[in-house]
Amino acid sequence: MIHLRGQHQQIPEFEITEKESISKLADSIPAELKVSGRIALGIMVDGNENPEARWDSITGILYSAGIDAPAAIDAAGTIIEGPPRVGIWLMPDNQSEGELEDFVSNLVPDEDPVWPRAKDYIDDIPTKDRKFKQKKRSRAILAAWLATREDPRQMGLAIKTQDLDANQPPALIFADWLRRTFE
Template identity: 35%
Template structure:
């Protein structure tokens, strides 16, 4: 969280987007981010994560808080887990390769042959699916740019809306 405080105090940053994985709990992750924000002088922060992402408008007399600050807790500001869970939701459930990736990961876990922790099964499913695409090895970001995912999914739309509002982008 030191990085958050340093970024907030950086005079060259005018808009700051903080995107973190919820891991075990969106609420406890929010409490950590909230504490870091409060240490920099941010006030009147909500007690719970905002479902559509938080955007703080510049409102302080402190010069370094004259910036817009946004917080998004992956995957959806409410659920535990990580960015990979958002990514997996953008793939059609009927997608054969996604079904197979999930099945293979589940089989490895059931057989005790997984080298990854069970809590990282989402990461294993994501990267297995990516490895089975026409261009194996692409990152999640490049997969989105390549239109491999449903970017019209409601969760993708919520994230894109938050991002656009934070950085003053036009639709």
């Protein structure tokens, strides 16, 4: 996100706290909302296999903290006016199943020569030799692709070096959600 902000100057500054697990994140929402001087709180989680269930659990917590969320997820990222303003983004795109890695995969330029190879490399591995579960496939492909960057493995850096295209539509929509959340 920091590197994405580097590419989109209109996104205001914000702080990032990594919550390690969905349950820690959920538990902390009431206290995070009450932090002194809090203007906005952006909540970013993986939708995983069931984005709607995730949405229900996040909005349920917000509701008990006195914040009414709309009934349905906004594909462009949800914003609930405050104070504090609350933004909700379910990776990858507020609609599909998946996670952060799926979002990042969408930023790989269409003409990238390595991406099809990374895909083939992962998919060609016989099932018995794979240690990852099928639902982690896109994560595995992205990791394989990232392994071929100048500084292998770092997702954010690939945005900075423009191996990832921060102007792909999914990135623009996400950047706009960040801007609307923290402006």
